[in-house]
Amino acid sequence: MLQDFPIALMPELPEVETIARQLCRVFAHQKIVSVLLRRSNLRRPFPQQMAERIAGNRIDTIRRRGKYMLASLSSGETLIIHLGMSGIFRFVPSNSDQDPTFMCGPHDHVVFVLENTWQAIYRDPRRFGLMDLVPSAEANSHPLIASLGVEPFSANFDADYLAGALRDRQGPIKSALLDQRLIAGLGNIYACESLWRAGISPRRRCNRIAFHRIVRLVDCIHAVLREAIAAGGSTLRDHKLPDGARGYFQHHFQVYAQDGKPCPSPKCSGKITKIVQSGRSSFYCRLCQR
């Protein structure tokens, strides 16, 4: 049972979007009967008093902002959730006769017991995830949220915006794409994939990219994210129950973690190379990414 749900995933925008939709399906308009904490902190403190403020409320909506999920509660407060590296929710049937933590493993930190016979268990082995509870009116000004840059699918994210953001930066484009203050939601995987599609080297200095290539990059970021969300969405449609048992996000990455393999571009004879930038792996083709 425990091995039936995905453990390893790296939640970037498409994954968080998919999980938010999935959570919304199960949580929406359900009363949260109780919240059980199995430890008092994730990346940040998760005090018992916060669990008690969540319990007894309905979740009205769950929206995504960058890699964060914002669940608005009927109490007028909003639960901010970040999945970090390894955060995942799974749903198990709730049995009122037994201890709600019966199904929990060693890294299952938070259990949301719902009115509708399900419980949502938050698991996060590496504990890079976090949750915080704030008045809904203050959610957008929460320090974690307020510092986020534009949403990739908002009208504000276009070539003019990106060109303006890159103009004053000397560092490599790859690091800029990971900067959540510029664009909210891109992570290492989709940054690599977007740059490959756009034919731009991850090492290229931000202020040395011609405008027409920035136009292309914006298009590629849109396409990569849209396809990834569609892949997650199709997984969602296959689910009869939101138990997470089916494979998640089975993407075929073109470059991410493909070092040593031939460049997938039919016109290119290069191979995928791995380099380290700002302490993070980048995968790219030296021949067709310039």
Place this chain on the structure above:
DNA sequence: ACCACTACCTGAAGGC
């Protein structure tokens, strides 16, 4: 202001 590096954390994978 910008940029790079490191700590945080644990499981998986590879080396010997």
Place this chain on the structure above:
DNA sequence: TGCCTTCAGGTAGTGG
């Protein structure tokens, strides 16, 4: 078989 090292990565903090 088993121990050890390395690596993965989002974010915050530090120091150049």
